[in-house]
Amino acid sequence: MKQNKQKIDWDNLGFNPLPTRSMWKGECVSGDDWINGKLIPYGEISLSPAACVLNYGQGIFEGMKAYHTAKDRIVLFRPDKNSARMEKSTERMCIPKMNEKYFMNAVSATVKDNADFIPPFGKGSMYIRPICFGVSKAIAVQAATEYVFMVFTSPVGPYFKVGAKPLHLYLTDKYHRAAPKGIGNAKAIGNYSASLYPGSEAKSKGFNDMIYVHAKNEKIIEEMGAANLFVLCGDELLTPKLGGSILDGVTRDSVITIARDLLNLTVRETDVEINTMLSADEVFCCGTAVTVTGVGRISTDKKEHVIGDGNFGEKTLQIKKKLLQIQKEEIDDPFEWIHPLS
Numbered sequence: 001m002k003q004n005k006q007k008i009d010w011d012n013l014g015f016n017p018l019p020t021r022s023m024w025k026g027e028c029v030s031g032d033d034w035i036n037g038k039l040i041p042y043g044e045i046s047l048s049p050a051a052c053v054l055n056y057g058q059g060i061f062e063g064m065k066a067y068h069t070a071k072d073r074i075v076l077f078r079p080d081k082n083s084a085r086m087e088k089s090t091e092r093m094c095i096p097k098m099n100e101k102y103f104m105n106a107v108s109a110t111v112k113d114n115a116d117f118i119p120p121f122g123k124g125s126m127y128i129r130p131i132c133f134g135v136s137k138a139i140a141v142q143a144a145t146e147y148v149f150m151v152f153t154s155p156v157g158p159y160f161k162v163g164a165k166p167l168h169l170y171l172t173d174k175y176h177r178a179a180p181k182g183i184g185n186a187k188a189i190g191n192y193s194a195s196l197y198p199g200s201e202a203k204s205k206g207f208n209d210m211i212y213v214h215a216k217n218e219k220i221i222e223e224m225g226a227a228n229l230f231v232l233c234g235d236e237l238l239t240p241k242l243g244g245s246i247l248d249g250v251t252r253d254s255v256i257t258i259a260r261d262l263l264n265l266t267v268r269e270t271d272v273e274i275n276t277m278l279s280a281d282e283v284f285c286c287g288t289a290v291t292v293t294g295v296g297r298i299s300t301d302k303k304e305h306v307i308g309d310g311n312f313g314e315k316t317l318q319i320k321k322k323l324l325q326i327q328k329e330e331i332d333d334p335f336e337w338i339h340p341l342s
């Protein structure tokens with residue numbers, strides 16, 4: 001693996017795609033298995049204007065990270081979970097079913113070939129974006145017959161540009177992101193286009209992002225556009241249960257385990273009422289891109305609510321610290337989450 005790092009301003013990384021050396025590209029026709037693929041130079045791809053993904057949104061993706069750790073190794077965090085979720089997303093979106101062997105080989109090959117773009121220990125991480133989409137031409141609404149799977153990477157820093165400040169989020173029932181029995185629990189690109197307008201409205205009003213409520217029961221919360229939510233009430237940590245319309249986050253699952261097994265908190269996956277969240281001691285969001293980020297204020301259309309004392313909560317910081325320490329191999333990994341590539 002390439003050990004000498006690229007000349008990149010590692011201290012000022014944002015969450016933007018930077019070009020790297022190579023990317024994975026594989027192809028599959030419906031009815032076949034994912035077998036073929038190889039690394040090609042990083043760059044543009046060409047598509048027909050009638051490609052299914054461009055017209056009918058038949059596309060899915062994953063989000064994972066590679067770290068250069070305290071043990072001077074390159075590692076992935078729980079890639080088996082991303083592989084399993086991509087398999088589920090392919091099935092829900094009528095795409096040939098992904099398999100773990102193919103997915104892991106493509107991800108590992110791409111990360112290894114671009115290892116010199118992984119930020120040095122303590123300077124960020126490499127975001128890995130596997131994408132899969134229908135490319136054959138369609139005008140009638142139907143699933144494609146030809147598909148492409150790609151993996152590209154980028155060195156990244158923090159997702160939110162708030163520096164060391166907790167988030168100020170906007171909660172409204174004016175928009176829904178996903179619906180029960182829809183595709184909210186798949187990592188389908190359409191879920192993200194649904195969140196663009198509400199997300200930009202929230203940002204134009206000065207908030208960092210949106211909190212979505214459940215489409216059928218608007219009294220309970222769901223998640224954000226790119227992260228799951230947790231609410232601490234006393235010694236109880238609550239998170240919306242996986243009802244089909246929210247994403248089964250890898251970080252969400254890791255937070256639940258850390259909170260239960262390492263911090264002795266009671267964790268409940270349940271319906272979380274808006275009022276419970278607004279009067280909670282701590283609120284935080286979590287995801288691969290956002291890691292664990294504390295929420296200081298939540299505004300509804302009526303009022304601004306300060307969470308706790310408006311700063312990062314104590315348990316939020318403890319959970320974040322443990323998660324990052326495991327990911328960066330600064331402490332032992334009691335759960336066997338780390339997947340070394342070197």
Ligand code: PLP
Nearest residue numbers: 226227228247249250251287288
């Ligand atoms: N919810 C949504 C809508 C997301 O896009 C993400 C990010 O992937 C998450 C939750 C968190 O999932 P994970 O922890 O697997 O990154």
Ligand code: COI
Nearest residue numbers: 063064226287288289290
């Ligand atoms: C991730 O955290 O990996 C995500 O997929 C969120 C993304 C939309 C930035």
